[in-house]
Amino acid sequence: MSFTRTTEQSSKYEHLEQMSVAQLLENINNEDKSVPFAVERALPQIEALVTKIVGRLKEGGRLFYIGAGTSGRLGVVDASECPPTFGVPFDLVIGLIAGGDAAIRRAVEFAEDDREQAWKDLSEYTINDKDVVIGIAASGTTPYVIGGLEQCNANNIITGCITCNQGSPLAATAQYPIEVVVGPEFVTGSSRMKAGTAQKLVLNMISTAAMIQLGHVKGNKMVDMQLSNHKLVGRGVQMIVDELSIPQDEAAALLEEHKNVRKAIQAYGNR
Structure with missing residues (x-):
């Protein structure tokens, strides 16, 4: 499948090393301003996926995030914040990263290229058709993530994705794709920047909206939060x-x- 990976296109800015600190910060900030508008354009896709997630969680299912590198770390962070924020069990929202927990702090070489490993990782949690799996990959081409969603589809498990390229193989694989197209990064190919910010915003929306729908917020307060400090x-x-x-x-x-x-x-x- 051929498509344009805007996350890999050359930055609109040249000679970054010649910019002053003030110029660097201003230009990065200008690029960051575009991210919420890109997310806004994807709201119908986000709504469709969240609606499915809420239904499955109400039936006793779980939510899984799978990703590699920055995308995987963002999923792990969002999952890990659900129990203290909303008082839910630690295994209701689960984040998995290619290369295992060691990859949260230090990159594991070629872990994202293993097309079979995500399903093995998911299987350790006895994943079933009550669950929902969201693949996170800015590029939309990560083998670990695509392979995992393919196996989920084959096992009648609802799949979604968060990607930052239009028409990617990942979006074609997911039943409920979310495509937040943020364009080229300030530093060419550094998708931890705008793409990562977009993914974080979408993850915030998914988990927060789902937990509110499940009744873990009263008024606007986190009445089920853990009293950990x-x-x-x-x-x-x-x-x-x-x-x-x-x-x-x-x-x-x-x-x-x-x-x-x-x-x-x-x-x-x-x-």
Whole structure:
């Protein structure tokens, strides 16, 4: 399949090494400004995938991200932030990266070129047709990701993708493709920049919208968040104060007793 990889096209800027720090920052920032508009154009695709994810999660399914390099790391980050933010089990949203967890910190050579490994990685989690798998690859050509989605399709598992090229092999493989075309990078081919930012924005949308739909937010508050540090405990106390209009010390006592903002509010209402 032939297509144009805009993520590999030459930067619109020349002689970067001759620019001042101020010029570099201004030009990078100018390029970054275009990313939210590219995401906006993909909103219908994002909506279609999120709707499917919510349905599967309500039926007891899980959400998997698979990717390599920057794309894989972004998936791992988004997955790892769901339990503390929304109080969900650590295995509800799972991020897998080519080369394994060691690749989160240090690149594993040629890991992304193994077309069979993603399915092996997914199989360790006993993946099934209740689950959803999203392949993340800026280029839309990563063998690890494409191979994984192909196997998911063959096993009746819903597949989506996030890519930054139009008409890529990955988008053709995914049942619910998301294509956020951000154009050439400031540094030619450095897709950790605009493409990475676009992927992060889309991942934020997917996980946040899904968790809200699943009921893990009340009003605009993270009432199911894990109280894992003093800052979050303080935030939880303030949520209870705002919701119930009670003194801070009473709210703190409620939170200490029930260890969860939602449960504390419910317990007060049941008195």
